[in-house]
Amino acid sequence: MSSSIPLPSSSTAALAQAIAGVAHTDGDYATAIPALSLHRRNAPTKPLHCIYTLGMGVVAQGAKQVMQGEEVMDYVPGQSMLTTIDLPVVSHVTQASVREPFLGLMLTLDSRQIVQMASEMELSHRLRDSAFRSISIETLDQPIVDALIRLIGLLHEPELLPRLAPLIQEEITTRLMTGPHSPHLHHLAANGSPSQHIAKTVAWLKKNFTQTLQMDDLAARAHMSPSTFRQHFRAITGTSPLQYQKQLRLQEARQLMLNQNIDAGNAGSLVGYESPSQFSREYSRLFGAPPQQDARRLRLS
DSSP: OOOOOOOOHHHHHHHHHHHHTTOOSSEEEEOSSTTEEEEEESSOOOOEEEEEOSEEEEEEESEEEEEETTEEEEEOTTEEEEEOSOEEEEEEEEEOOSSSOEEEEEEEOOHHHHHHHHHHSOOOHHHHHSOOOSEEEEEOOHHHHHHHHHHHHGGGOTTTHHHHHHHHHHHHHHHHHHSTTHHHHHHHHSTTOHHHHHHHHHHHHHHSTTSOOOHHHHHHHTTSOHHHHHHHHHHHHSSOHHHHHHHHHHHHHHHHHHHHOOOHHHHHHHTTOSOHHHHHHHHHHHHSSOHHHHHHHHHHO
């Protein structure tokens, strides 16, 4: 496994400059590289409920805080955050200003590529025995920063992007598989590991969150007893299966109201709620306001 190379401040400054060269104003920027998004904020933001998927987040300037269950994590320039499975989190920018905006990026990773790479690498005992974490924050390696700068630079060379972007993305994944984040990626790919079984269950839940959950069926899907399944699920996701499903439902209902102007009653029904009062109660508890009021507030903001 490669050793971490200390990262000089000039490197994060160069990465920030590359991001700012595309993200000129406050907002989120999808790019011509589907896996890459760039982010700029000119002021701290309020906590936002969202789902983090398999990928690497990097802060080049400013700072960000992420809450998974009861765990609070801060990450700053010179650090990278890896998420190995889909997780409901609460995140917000904690340091940003017009003069020094928050500048960051998110690079989605290919799970099939990770599994293939893991199968080709020899796992040391340390990797096999180390504890799995669904979110990990590590020092950012200089070679990964260089690769990210080159990847962003391709956005200004559209004729080269289709050929070179996949190669640079593969380089970044390879470096992650041999760097400080590698134990968690190897665990995720290890055939038959509890973390892999939970990851597959989470993927199923994300596609079937409107269905009524039967804990015994979920445990069987993960090849575990119900008690062992609940223990591993909470350790990896920071929440129970029922709470995970609830957050998926409420996040989807929020998007339906915001993006498709669907009223609260229909939104709750579409995501699996039979009781409008239960939907409104649980929605208010998670987002801090009743459904329609929250949707109006989001549109105004």
